[in-house]
Amino acid sequence: MWHRERPAGHARSWRTLLPEQPSRADSAPAVRGAVRVTVAAVAGFYPAIHLLDRPVLALYTLFVPVAFGLLSPLPGAGRRRAGTVLRAVPAAAALITLGTYLAAATWSAALGMLLVGFVLVVGASLGPRAAGVVPALQLCYILACFPPYAPGTLSDRLAGLAVGATATVLCERLLLPEPERPSYRSRVADGLELAARAVRELLRGGADGRETAERLRAAGRELRLSRTAPGTRPTGAGARDRALAQAGYATRRFLDLLAVLAPQLRPPVDLPSAVLLRGLAAACADEAAALRGSRPAPGFERIEEMIERYAAARGVPPDLRGDPHPLLRRQSTLLAAAVSAVTVSAALALTAGRRRPTTGLPVEEFWYAGASTPRLWWVRIADHLTPRSVVFQNAVRTASGLALARLVAGSLDLSHGFWVLLGMLTLGRTTAGATWSAVRSATAGTLVGSLAAGVLLVSAGDATEVYAALLVPMMLVAFSAGPVGGPAWGQGLFTLVVSTAFAQIAPVTWQLAEARIVDVLTGSVIGLVCGVLAWPAGARGEMRRGAAALLRGAAPLIRITVERAATGRSAPTARADAAAALRRALLDRRIAHAAYAQLRTEPPSRRPVDTGPDWLAALNFGSRVLTGTSWLPWSEGSAWPPDAATWAREATEEVVSATLRAAAFPADGVTVRPPPLPPGILTRLPAPSVSHLVDVEVWLHALASDLAAVGPGGTVKGGLW
Template sequence: MTADTARAVVVRRGVRAAVAACAGFYPLLYAADRPVAALYALFAPVALGLLSAVPGSGRQKANVVLRALPPALVLASLGTVLAGSTWAAVGGMLVVGFLLAFAAVAGPRPAGAAPGLQLFYILACFPPYAPGTLGDRLIGLTAGVLLLAACESLLLPERAVPSYRRRMADALRTAADEAASPGRVPATTLRAAGERLRLSSLPPAEQPASAGRTDRALDQAGRSVRRLLNQLAALSEGPSAPPDPASAVLLARVAEVCRGCASYLRTGERAPVAGTLETAMQDFGAERVRLTCGPPALVPPLAVLRRQSRVLAVAESARIVEVTTDIAAHGRPVGPAVPRDQFWYAELSTPALWARRVLGNITLRSVLFQNAVRTALGLGAARLVAGALDLAHGFWVLLAVLTLGRTTVAATWQAVSRAVVGNAVGALAAGALLIGLGPRTDAYAALLVPVMLAAFCLGPLLGVAGAQAGFTLVVAAAFAQIFPVTWRLTETRMTDVLTGSAIGLLCALLAWPAGAHREVRRTMADLLRSCGSLVRATTEIMMDPASGVRTPAPILPSLHRLRLAEAAYAQYRSEAPAVRAGTGTDWHAVLIVASNTMLGAHRLPRLGLPRTAEPTGPPAVWARTAAADLEAAADRIAALVGGGSPAPVRPPAPAPADYPPSSLSVDLEVWLTSLGRQLAWIEETARLGERGGRADG
């Protein structure tokens, strides 16, 4: 998104929130004579239209806003009931604050609506304790939410962007063109098509972030499509090999599968059923076994076997796309979904998957859990201070904590310092306004619309200071129409904002002050260690000549660590670059190498060449040495990024130039060599970062 586009989005959002707020405020205040309802009708669009970052198109935003109405009514009712006791309100704030902040585990849309929903409880849980006004509060809240939903759909709505399914369909068509005619598509085009599927390049509303089977399948499919495109690019750039009709046939089948999946993702018709590519790969593997076990004269050259190994890796990525598209289409796999660990979610119910998502994040190492605890403690402390000191308009204290809190001390201080300056400027302007106009309600009514448009449209473009100054003027113009106010209203707001800022800073200082930086180091280090062990275990399975049917090494421990690392990395990337403590490490490459490690752990025992006949020969010795080197490299990088003392670097043993296929699985050799290159790159970036090199990527 360009800077001009971002500014246009901010302006349109401000216009929609201002129109919805005014459309509810004026009729309820002046026509219906319901000041409480008018106040809630004004704040509802502010809460869900400005304070909440609801992603998506106009229709998607309206849908989220409407879905937020029932919980908003419940929260307003709960706050009204608990407002009679400070301790009851504080307890409710702790629970509500944690649950709504932790709702980020459900994806970008619930996470986007959560701050606005927090405000509905905050507004209602402060004195005066007036349960008799609950009806007016709910009427105003409902009017404001419905008006905002209408404005999101009809007034300068955000345009829809290509969906994730559409992007995957386009990428699969590109992959199909290359697989059908190798060399037809430039490698740069293939890699660029894969980059467009990165979740960081997608609008939040289009990311498959739910815990359900469909979104999990689409997420896995997108990773596999990216890997498929990168593998096709590497295959086209690799060394030439003698003609290989079997590889050409398998690539043609890959092209067919890609076209079929692309067609379904684009149209929703003729859903694929997994199994065709699995059969083709088994036939391909059986032919390789037959040739390598036959007379020496028929054994293909090592260059051909290596290319076949890379073609099999391409087919395996396409097969995962086929299976995951099958799951996304039918809810459960209709065709074979093997190995089961790779598609562990396919047979679980939706409640079970959500339970796993929630329980997997209830840990001190989960950034989502950390943020939820920090938010709940900050809001609870703010409610306690505001109640104990009997601060007038104490909800501004909580609003300051909610809007100014960040994931690090540096970021919170930066926001707070700017907010204080903005509030000071806004307070001076609002004080002058209240002194100059006095009790003239008609003047404030006339000023509210232009002040609100300026504050909501221009304030965010000027940063935290501009937004706080604008909101102070809006508060003054609105409250002056409902209650008798003086210039001391701005003094009260300034005091409350300073109090909330101090509480926010204290929470940022005491609760995980490094934000996601420390967590991304720790989770990535754990992931690397787990993958290093998985490489060693997989190699031992492949090198055992006595084993019959090889059972893949378990990947669920590594998969769990991958999920935690992804969450930490997503939070880390959301922090402002100015406050990010960079180590230089290419975290994205760590996630990629983890995915490739787990994929190989599943694929190699099923698709490798025959059992090793010489477990003590030089090729087998190299394989074990290479696996040990990779495990050591993973541990060394983990120590480096985790702040420990890394072991000395040991140069890897070069792969044997030539060897009999019966002495070592070519697939294992290609996999180990590929992982070695990836880990070497990660270690290089990590060491550069420790010396003050590049920012994290």
């Protein structure tokens, strides 16, 4: 009954079909949730059925708390969860009303299910709040769209919604509320505070560079969304969530670049670098304080001014002996870190409510700054209205499955036919293998639960007081073990709960358990059919296509960026020649990121984990290209001499051709060997072109490192960009 991914290819033993009891640590949140859902459900159910004798009202007061409190992954702590339920009540009322009137005919109810299912799944992409209530909203329509066609009961249905939602809100707020978890804002603040301390210690010579680098990289890994609780992830479509997510990505990039610099920063550091590093440390401390609410968010203009001064002042000191190349590479890395700090500062200003465009920064990077919330919602939805999107694929798969289940249940006149849709909804997975694994476990659990329910119904007969006494303990056990025990425990225990509840609503016999088996099996078969016919590989196939499109789309941007540097033109201005390619690459990146996010939730394939491409390296490559396109070079300079321009073209073509080869994901990966700089060229170039040339060299070698990591078994190396 509860949605939980299981690895495809489970062992086929009976013990596997009924998995082991969950651990105590995993059970604690489930027990709290079980208490809240049980209290909310019975608070309206018992008075409605035993005092008022209104079965329709009782049914809705029972299932609304189950839908919102159990089936829906509501984000956040108690107060936020309660607010999410309140905001969803109008939509739930509209869906109940729609389902009530469309139940007049099977075909109209099925068409309504098709539309509702598609819209809700696509709408879930708007953010965690929307995604959290989608299962509950689907259940509201499912309950209402089944026979009997009774528009006269609409008032009781809506009253049941009101009572059940009110009880759910009160329990989420007052009864064992979910504790607050560290927010993503606090994680970003922790990373920035660490960066400020690390830079100051390194400049004083009081820290070991390698140990500091490890701490910085570890802090960067903590900013992955996978390390953050689902309810606190900034995945919404609004400007503030987009800005906070961008601040997190940029902070991680900043920390990784500081980690590359840390072993190289030994006093005395050249004066321009030391000044910039002190300024970055101060800016990081101010931004961390703003994230914690102790001061207003600083603007990005201060860091931008520091970058401009540094870009003009950096270079080879006149008294430096030996090869200047290491110093120039270090300066290029520091400048890249400073650009990441600009992105962090600008994004944090947007999280504080600044809605004006970030003048002076790349418009593609902060395109959402001046956009209205409805427009941002539409952009998020429009991004996924393509068969390439896993969101679109999931919407088609879910909507067609629910519509087919409604059509089958209505045409065959199945008793309690909404269980068919509920089974399809809760057992459906994004891959055919995972669906089959869930169905096998759920079938075993349903059979065992139905046998136990049949024995109970035969033994208790019409003794309503027995069912009333058993309902609460059964709900507590089912709602505690089901969410963490897997489909077998969930379906088996839920069968006992619904049998006990329905025995109080109307006279029943052991045939209720039989109907439960038939309905769940029917829904499972429909879910399997849809899983096999509609994108059975889930995100895996789309991940390959999306990553390939991102790599192919990034290739021309590499040429454009290096050409601008070689001709002495600044990248952040007058980039009309790259506008179309940038828009395409940005869309490709959003589609690929959505596929990767879903892929992380799916069971692994049967082949060894080290034999496939490194999708994260491909995504990192795309982000690195887009960052370089926006910021490289840092300021206008003079055109490079012929030998430097020739080297740039050759190195660029080597990386571009490797990018296009990597887009096919060959079994043996790709080999990238950009040619070295011509001997003595750094001494022949005028400033600041010498620094621009090293910037391009560092960037191309970092791209080559990412491409090599994309291959099977590759690892992302520590690039300097």
